[in-house]
Structures are given as C-alpha cells and as structure tokens.
Amino acid sequence: MKKLLFLVFVTAFFACEAQIPNKEYQINTAVKAAPPEKQAEATVLGYNEDGDLLTLREGKNEMICVADDPNKEGFQVVCYHQDLVPFMKRGEELRKEGKKPDEIFKIREEEAKSGALKMPENPSTLHVLYGGEGKINAESGELEDTKLRYVVYIPFATAESTGLPIRPLVPGGPWIMNPGTHRAHIMVSPEN
Incomplete structure (x- = not known):
C-alpha cells in the first residue's frame, strides 16, 4: 500500500511539472x-x-518571436517588432520582481x-497566435484551432488622434485600447 501511495504521489508531482518542448518545436510554433x-x-x-x-x-530581420510559455495555461505565441524590445523587456523584469499588472502599467x-x-x-x-493546444497538423504544417490577434502600439495615441473608437463597433473591428497612455494600441481581434 505504501508503494502504491508513493507511486501515486510521484506521478501526480511530475504531472504538475510543465514539460518544456524541444527547441525545434518552440521555434516552429x-x-x-x-x-x-x-x-x-x-x-x-x-x-x-x-x-x-x-x-x-x-x-x-526586425521580428522577435516568443514561444509558448509552458508554465502558463493555454497556448499563446507572439511576434513583435524589434522597436518593442525595451517595452517587452521592462515588463518581463517587473514580472520577475513580482509586480502585479497594474503596478507594471504604472511603472x-x-x-x-x-x-x-x-x-x-x-x-x-505585436502578432498574437492563441488558442487550441499548440498541435501542428502533420499534413499542412499549421497550428490547429488557433486565432490571430493584431496589436499595433502607438504610444500616447487617442481616439481623437487616430479616429478609432474606444471599443469594437463590429465583431473583429479595430479599436484603440489604453488611449492616451504609453500602452495605447489598436486592437484587431478575430470574431469569436
């Protein structure tokens, strides 16, 4: 009985640990x-x-792509323009310091x-590919069950300076999020 409980404990422990995909898979996705x-x-x-x-x-080239974080729930890979590197790096540094999203925004x-x-x-x-489980279709080479969202950062832009609404007017339509701040960006999301 003790051996069985030990086996169940060890199995449960390793099932909770995130499996890090190999380098080729991370690059390809x-x-x-x-x-x-x-x-x-x-x-x-x-x-x-x-x-x-x-x-x-x-x-x-000018693109930086980031593999799916195996320690986060769901599947998400992103690619962004090199001009966003300081912004992205600073956010990562602050997350590692234990800062919460509202603190990161303020800093x-x-x-x-x-x-x-x-x-x-x-x-x-910033291009965000998300959803599904990160499975690649063997025939097409494409990721299955994913959607692509576009985020165009325009620091300190407003609805007035861009002519964009502050919420989507039609499903998937562009709109400006965080207007007037360093993180102002145009959102273009797929229809749900």
Missing part, C-alpha cells in the same frame, strides 16, 4: 505568429529546462513619460 514572409529570419526566444527565457535562434507609464523607457517612435505591431 513561435514563428507561426509572424507574417509568412518574416518567419524564416525572425529571432526566436523560448524556454530552457529551468523555465528561463533565452534566445533559441538569432534572426536577420512603465512613468518611465515612458520621463524618457527612461524608450517607446517606439512609429506604430509597431
């Missing part, structure tokens, strides 16, 4: 969020066995306004 013509030369960040984010592949807002955090001078896009 991460780049799926980028436009097809950008995928082959994008830089790819992914995770090692300790769960640390590191560079899996150096790129030759980055203050830093962006003071010039300590460099924000993009031009609109910069």
